[in-house]
Amino acid sequence: MAFSVISSRALVGVAAPAVQVEVHLANGLPQFNLVGLPDKEVRESRERVRAALSNCGFRFPSRRVTVNLAPADLPKQSSRFDLPIALGILAASGQLDERALPLHEFAGELALSGALRPVRGAFPMAVAVGRAGRKFVLPADCAEQGALAGGTEIIAARHLMEVCRHLSGEQPLASVPAQAACPAAPAYPDMADVRGQQRARRALEIAAAGGHHVLMTGPPGSGKSMLAARFPGICPPMEETEAMEAAAIQSASTEGFCTDHWRRRPFRQPHHAATVAAMAGGGARSAPGEASLAHGGVLHLDEMAEFTRSVLEVLREPLETGVITVSRAARKVTYPARFQLVGTMNPCPCGFLGHPSGRCHCSPEQVARYLNRISGPLMDRIDLMLDVPPQPARVVQQDPCGESSEAVRLRVALAARRQQERQGCLNGRLPVEGLFRHGMLDDTGRALLARAADRFSLSARAVHRVLRVARTVADLRADACVSGDALAEALGYRCRHCAEA
Numbered sequence: 001m002a003f004s005v006i007s008s009r010a011l012v013g014v015a016a017p018a019v020q021v022e023v024h025l026a027n028g029l030p031q032f033n034l035v036g037l038p039d040k041e042v043r044e045s046r047e048r049v050r051a052a053l054s055n056c057g058f059r060f061p062s063r064r065v066t067v068n069l070a071p072a073d074l075p076k077q078s079s080r081f082d083l084p085i086a087l088g089i090l091a092a093s094g095q096l097d098e099r100a101l102p103l104h105e106f107a108g109e110l111a112l113s114g115a116l117r118p119v120r121g122a123f124p125m126a127v128a129v130g131r132a133g134r135k136f137v138l139p140a141d142c143a144e145q146g147a148l149a150g151g152t153e154i155i156a157a158r159h160l161m162e163v164c165r166h167l168s169g170e171q172p173l174a175s176v177p178a179q180a181a182c183p184a185a186p187a188y189p190d191m192a193d194v195r196g197q198q199r200a201r202r203a204l205e206i207a208a209a210g211g212h213h214v215l216m217t218g219p220p221g222s223g224k225s226m227l228a229a230r231f232p233g234i235c236p237p238m239e240e241t242e243a244m245e246a247a248a249i250q251s252a253s254t255e256g257f258c259t260d261h262w263r264r265r266p267f268r269q270p271h272h273a274a275t276v277a278a279m280a281g282g283g284a285r286s287a288p289g290e291a292s293l294a295h296g297g298v299l300h301l302d303e304m305a306e307f308t309r310s311v312l313e314v315l316r317e318p319l320e321t322g323v324i325t326v327s328r329a330a331r332k333v334t335y336p337a338r339f340q341l342v343g344t345m346n347p348c349p350c351g352f353l354g355h356p357s358g359r360c361h362c363s364p365e366q367v368a369r370y371l372n373r374i375s376g377p378l379m380d381r382i383d384l385m386l387d388v389p390p391q392p393a394r395v396v397q398q399d400p401c402g403e404s405s406e407a408v409r410l411r412v413a414l415a416a417r418r419q420q421e422r423q424g425c426l427n428g429r430l431p432v433e434g435l436f437r438h439g440m441l442d443d444t445g446r447a448l449l450a451r452a453a454d455r456f457s458l459s460a461r462a463v464h465r466v467l468r469v470a471r472t473v474a475d476l477r478a479d480a481c482v483s484g485d486a487l488a489e490a491l492g493y494r495c496r497h498c499a500e501a
């Protein structure tokens with residue numbers, strides 16, 4: 001038979017839909033055609049496949065070779081189809097035993113020598129192949145990543161010849177052991193390094209426990225960046241689905257996924273000069289952007305007021321829905337983008353407003369304009385706002401180290417579990433209806449909230465934010481109801497710059 005079909009995978013966002021690589025050999029002038037909307041890279045694969053086959057001692061059929069990648073309307077960028085195309089040609093020309101082919105799927109780039117090079121998206125492809133009940137042959141350099149998918153049997157190969165010998169049964173390749181159970185190394189800097197800053201530490205503990213977005217304001221050198229970098233280390237452990245999604249996004253990105261990062265919360269720190277495309281994703285491959293790469297982890301916007309408005313605005317969609325849509329030409333790709341926002345900024349253009357040195361000469365208008373760079377709708381999503389004053393020199397030099405991240409994380413994880421059991425999500429993501437159902441103010445709490453709403457003329461949104469944070473304070477104490485104390489603490493983290501709060 002001069003026809004063969006090999007199974008492989010495309011990559012659309014973090015999904016890996018099936019692609020059939022069909023090869024047909026017909027009589028006629030020797031030709032090698034690739035159809036099925038292949039882009040430039042796939043066309044180049046023609047040359048690689050031809051060279052690899054001849055360098056491995058196979059005969060390139062001197063017939064009319066047609067390769068079709070189906071379905072035709074999927075984006076099929078990348079060189080991952082080299083290996084399935086080469087195998088399809090070998091099978092169609094009778095140079096490869098085809099019996100084992102239907103049990104496997106394949107992806108891999110070929111070097112001209114026939115050696116296999118790693119491909120992007122090994123993790124999401126492996127998850128999809130496992131669901132289809134097949135084994136997945138991958139280049140050895142990205143096989144470990146595929147093995148994290150757990151349920152899928154991954155076969156690592158270094159060379160086209162190894163794949164052929166495996167398929168013929170001559171020299172079967174062993175499957176790669178699943179790595180999914182490997183423990184995540186605690187790889188974040190430790191809170192114990194931070195001296196003083198009790199209030200900021202407490203605020204970050206609440207933010208981590210309730211999944212609240214947070215904004216820290218303070219003069220340069222007060223330790224904002226230091227605190228932000230330690231934030232992921234006090235967050236509760238990553239859940240399985242979150243870890244799978246984060247791995248899939250990273251695996252589909254241009255940076256790729258490092259298996260050491262399995263179950264480790266991402267910490268992304270885009271520069272304030274970042275473009276909309278860098279933040280949201282896009283480019284020739286519709287690659288995920290910073291907002292998606294931070295999925296399941298922390299998006300730290302340092303000098304938040306310095307970001308262009310359009311870049312901050314693209315964060316509204318993910319903050320509201322947990323996903324971000326990347327459009328390119330006629331195609332739309334949706335990536336998960338549920339991150340925790342940690343913003344840090346100076347209090348005014350010079351940075352020294354309120355500094356004990358009194359060196360700030362910014363006018364009130366300048367200060368207002370500076371703070372207004374972050375739009376109201378974005379501010380509305382940030383439950384916790386706090387000032388981070390510089391610590392006195394004696395505190396930074398002498399104080400003993402504070403609590404370790406590990407100790408904080410234990411309390412945070414317990415509080416997070418209480419929320420999950422009660423309402424199925426963290427307080428930071430609790431919709432307003434849920435907030436009133438589960439908020440459960442006791443009498444002192446209710447009285448205080450009524451008084452505060454009056455006195456500070458709190459808007460409805462501001463009340464919701466205060467209630468969310470107060471609920472988390474109560475969860476950290478394992479209190480069923482939200483007391484006046486919890487509410488008073490939450491009121492202290494409301495935004496004092498915003499007109500409405």
Ligand SMILES: Nc1ncnc2c1ncn2[C@@H]1O[C@H](COP(=O)(O)OP(=O)(O)O)[C@@H](O)[C@H]1O
Nearest residue numbers: 193194195197219220221222223224225226391
């Ligand atoms: N509370 C603190 N405890 C220990 N070191 C601190 C503290 N505050 C500031 N520092 C030191 O000052 C440096 C600058 O802090 P940084 O986090 O970059 O400040 P910011 O981001 O607010 O400008 C840190 O790297 C750290 O060495």
Ligand SMILES: [Mg+2]
Nearest residue numbers: 224225226302
């Ligand atoms: Mg900084």
